Amino acid sequence: MGTGSSPRAPGAVLFACNFNRVRSPMAEALAKRLLGDRVYVDSCGLKAEAEAEGADPFVRAVMAELGFDLEQHQPKTFDELNDDSFDLIISLTPEAQHRAVELTRHRAAEIEYWPTHDPTLADGSRENRLAAYREVRDALARRLVERFGPA
Structure with missing residues (x-):
């Protein structure tokens, strides 16, 4: 093996989910910390929620814990x-x-599908809901290390 960065690390990574308020912002933030400026990282969603602003409040809370x-x-x-x-x-x-x-139909880009549970479907107490968000956050963090290696 040669020296330098991992051959598994692309130059630019996009994380995509439905609204870019829960899963993809978590993945983006975690990837930026893991990959630093070696890789350009962004996130997006399929559509916008008209009344929603910023990241989901539970996302902000569980990400702030780290x-x-x-x-x-x-x-x-x-x-x-x-x-x-x-x-x-x-x-x-x-x-x-x-x-x-669809986006990559006419260009060369690798696509990976990481099925990720939607923590917004959790109900119950605030603590139960936060636990669901933490579970998604931690699963994404593990998957990122598996895919790109440790920092």
Whole structure:
């Protein structure tokens, strides 16, 4: 094996989910911390929620537990990306997977599907809901290390 960065690390990664308020912002933040400036990382969703602003409040809470500040995160759609020349698109929902396939139909990009539970479906107490979000956060963190190696 040669020296330098892992051959598994692309130059630009996009994480995609449905609304860019829960799963993809978590993955984006975790990947940025893991990969640093070696890889350009962004996230988006399929559509915007008209009344929603920023990352989901439970996402902000569970990410803050690890020192992440997602207060400034502004959800965006595929159509609002500043650049769409990604080497790797990781879709976290079936719907985002379908859009990723469409997006890459005429360009070379790798697509990976990481089925990720939707923690917004959790009900019960605030603590039960936070636990569901933590579970998704921690699963994404593990998957990122498996895919890209430790920091």
